[in-house]
């Protein structure tokens with residue numbers, strides 16, 4: 001495998017719920033270390049697309065590969081890909097019956113076979129980087145939304161993933177907490193992590209994204225650098241979307 | 249001072265509340281007085297026989313002399329009197345094992361609890377049955393009273409619990425066959441009275457077994473109870489499983505946890521902790537339901553009590569006998585209920 005292979009690649013991915021086709025042939029390449037921001041109107045299939053990448057949804061046609069491994073029905077492949085791809089959800093989805101520290105050490109110990117001690121050291125280190133080491137022994141229910149989402153990011157990172165998926169990580173947060181989560185993501189981007197981020201935080205997109213992907217009705221309508229996307233969107237739908245979201 | 253302020257705020261705030269407080273207070277006081285009068289003041293504590301006892305109490309008080317004479321029979325039934333110390337040790341052992349298993353610190357790993365129970369059950373069986381170490385054999389038809397009640401309810405529930413977890417998981421499985429089997433089992437067993445399950449286990453099962461194969465009546469009842477309790481507990485646990493949001497499953501999936509790890513480490517701990525109150529409810533009901541084994545000829549605690557009052561010398565002291573047995577049941581059920589409260593409080597966060 002050479003360094004120029006894409007980290008994540010989708011080609012002609014299709015997915016339907018019953019008669020309704022959610023993804024109508026989506027193709028996307030994400031290089032190692034590349035940061036892709038995905039945006040688009042509600043119901044356009046953004047969540048479905050990134051959920052297909054780690055098999056929370058099964059795609060019905062097309063190919064998905066992660067770091068050279070093709071995602072098939074083979075549980076071994078699915079397992080291998082899930083180990084390499086971290087995910088952060090809109091609703092945090094922390095384990096409420098475990099402490100913050102236990103949330104972070106569970107998978108490294110059980111899935112990666114890491115020693116309890118090493119997992120704990122790694123977890124504390126990650127909590128430092130998301131700036132909440134003092135919350136290690138609390139339960140998720142005792143934290144604010146912003147803190148919970150930072151724990152969720154740290155939990156995904158504890159598996160030492162090669163790529164991270166974010167599905168609207170700040171949409172469930174109160175406005176005053178959005179920044180602390182975005183800061184953690186900016187820091188992560190600075191370390192060279194491959195990231196696909198579904199978000200409507202256009203400031204974050206401008207600052208971090210190498211590429212912006214605009215989706216509508218199950219298709220990628222536009223792929224552009226942030227500068228191009230914000231200054232001269234090609235498609236009418238993207239123009240409309242931008243004028244709605246930027247409020248003018 | 250504080251008590252007066254509290255009473256004023258809660259019991260005597262307003263005309264109706266004051267009236268209600270006075271009426272309720274009168275009824276409680278009267279009931280308590282009648283109980284004390286009957287149970288203590290006019291009670292007879294020892295007497296050679298029933299007639300003499302009645303002469304003392306003048307039929308106005310409890311004849312505890314009856315319990316004094318018969319408590320060993322009520323507790324241990326026909327277990328040979330010289331060997332009853334063995335049954336007593338088993339009772340203490342069972343209570344001890346249950347109390348130890350209630351300690352949450354032991355739940356982190358399955359091994360300590362499993363070891364305690366395997367050893368405890370082997371020791372209990374040896375003590376009850378004998379035949380080794382110079383202990384005379386006591387056949388299972390003589391295992392009566394409290395040891396039988398504990399033996400049946402504790403083992404049946406302990407066996408039913410893991411089975412119930414499997415059934416509840418099976419009912420939500422992605423595999424249609426497993427789901428159909430679980431649903432079929434649960435609905436079938438739940439749709440039938442426990443008595444008919446016991447009858448089937450005790451009367452019909454031998455008809456299906458090859459000649460010469462004979463399963464002890466006690467084991468048959470035990471299995472019948474276990475199968476019944478499993479279906480009841482499975483439905484309670486299913487309620488807990490349903491309350492777990494899909495996000496929890498997805499979070500476990502994307503971290504790479506296997507199905508078993510996800511179930512054991514993420515789903516079940518949450519599902520079981522929110523079902524503690526209904527689980528304990530089911531446990532308490534099940535503990536009292538074991539008394540139904542009397543219909544397949546087993547002498548549980550309630551049966552020994554009702555047999556004790558047929559003795560010609562001591563006929564008809566049923567109130568005393570049932571109060572005695574009720575007190576024993578109450579101690580067990582109340583402890584379970586208190587334990588459930590403390591668990592609930594410690595899992596609240």
Ligand SMILES: Nc1ncnc2c1ncn2[C@@H]1O[C@H](COP(=O)(O)OP(=O)(O)OP(=O)(O)O)[C@@H](O)[C@H]1O
Pocket residue numbers: 017022040041042043044045046047048049
């Ligand atoms: N399990 C499902 N069954 C049926 N339809 C579904 C299911 N999940 C999603 N959909 C539909 O698929 C479409 C795309 O959904 P998706 O969640 O991917 O959109 P999205 O772009 O993430 O939207 P949002 O911005 O609202 O999160 C929507 O119309 C949605 O109603």
Ligand SMILES: [Mg+2]
Pocket residue numbers: 046047048167168
């Ligand atoms: Mg979405």
